Amino acid sequence: xxxxxxxxxxxxxxxxxxxxxxEMAALPSESTADASDLVCPAQAVTFRLNGQLYGLPxxxxxxxxxxxxxxxxxxxxxxxxxxxxxxxxxxxxxxLRVLVGLEPRPFTLETPMVFCxxxxxxxxxxxxxVEDVIDLPExxxxxxxxxxxxxxxxxxxxxxxxxxxxxLDIDRLVPDAALAAADASAGGR
Numbered sequence: 001x002x003x004x005x006x007x008x009x010x011x012x013x014x015x016x017x018x019x020x021x022x023e024m025a026a027l028p029s030e031s032t033a034d035a036s037d038l039v040c041p042a043q044a045v046t047f048r049l050n051g052q053l054y055g056l057p058x059x060x061x062x063x064x065x066x067x068x069x070x071x072x073x074x075x076x077x078x079x080x081x082x083x084x085x086x087x088x089x090x091x092x093x094x095x096l097r098v099l100v101g102l103e104p105r106p107f108t109l110e111t112p113m114v115f116c117x118x119x120x121x122x123x124x125x126x127x128x129x130v131e132d133v134i135d136l137p138e139x140x141x142x143x144x145x146x147x148x149x150x151x152x153x154x155x156x157x158x159x160x161x162x163x164x165x166x167x168l169d170i171d172r173l174v175p176d177a178a179l180a181a182a183d184a185s186a187g188g189r
Contacts, residue, residue: 092121
């Protein structure tokens with residue numbers, strides 16, 4: 001029986017088709033402590049990791065799919081699960097739980113993968129559950145506390161009716177090693 005497509009998946013695919021897979025989003029490159037300097041994206045794709053609500057700006061999300069088989073790569077990075085061939089493009093698959101400091105958990109066929117554009121590449125982020133595409137309140141983004149270990153990889157935090165969403169900065173979140181693994185594999189074809 002086919003799986004029901006969520007609103008987040010439909011919006012992510014529509015956005016990806018409208019913007020093309022090669023277009024990069026302009027995101028802040030440095031963390032700031034002054035909330036007035038933060039640029040809040042209009043919309044975000046939200047997902048859960050260990051019950052906490054996280055988000056990525058909608059303009060960096062290409063598509064959402066269910067779990068696919070990974071090709072393992074010899075790498076010391078625990079977050080790098082392997083590589084996926086998606087329509088002829090080699091994409092690194094990253095366990096986002098591990099990347100943000102959580103314990104890994106087993107995957108199922110229902111585990112979602114969020115494909116994002118980062119620094120001229122496409123990466124696959126494995127998450128616990130995809131929630132929805134939400135509108136973020138203008139001026140509602142707050143700088144993350146420096147006490148939070150993930151603060152340097154966040155755009156900020158935003159309070160929404162569903163709770164506090166931690167908005168991640170994909171450019172600072174994805175390690176260079178994951179992109180290098182995809183480049184090395186693609187060069188060998």
